[in-house]
Amino acid sequence: MHIIINTKNAPQPIGPYVQGIKKNNIVIISGQIPINLNSKIISDDIIKQTKQVLNNIKIIIEKSGLKINNIVKTTIFVTNLNEIKKINLIYKEFFKKNNSEFPSRTCVEVNKLPKNAKIEIEAIAIN
Numbered sequence: 122m123h124i125i126i127n128t129k130n131a132p133q134p135i136g137p138y139v140q141g142i143k144k145n146n147i148v149i150i151s152g153q154i155p156i157n158l159n160s161k162i163i164s165d166d167i168i169k170q171t172k173q174v175l176n177n178i179k180i181i182i183e184k185s186g187l188k189i190n191n192i193v194k195t196t197i198f199v200t201n202l203n204e205i206k207k208i209n210l211i212y213k214e215f216f217k218k219n220n221s222e223f224p225s226r227t228c229v230e231v232n233k234l235p236k237n238a239k240i241e242i243e244a245i246a247i248n
Contacts, residue, residue: 128184154238189219191246202230
């Protein structure tokens, strides 16, 4: 059996999926894009978008009862891999600020993301 993770403090899904699922000691967070609680893209700036996505993930992870340092894997989808240095600065700061080691990671350039976002990140955490 699994538990659906849902919090009103993070943007609601924009399609037929859930914010996250907890099964036993594993939490899988659906891909998060840089939208606010009104489902609007917060900015066209990759730095601001990356911060918003990571904040959305943090809120969902904490709702599950885990913390950022429980994240063991992320997958990053970006529409322009040339932005990776900016993304890495925010990503590094986020994990260090939350007293966490860096998780394993995959980063892939894609043609397009929902709502024309520049970045989407999904995460897996283990208790």
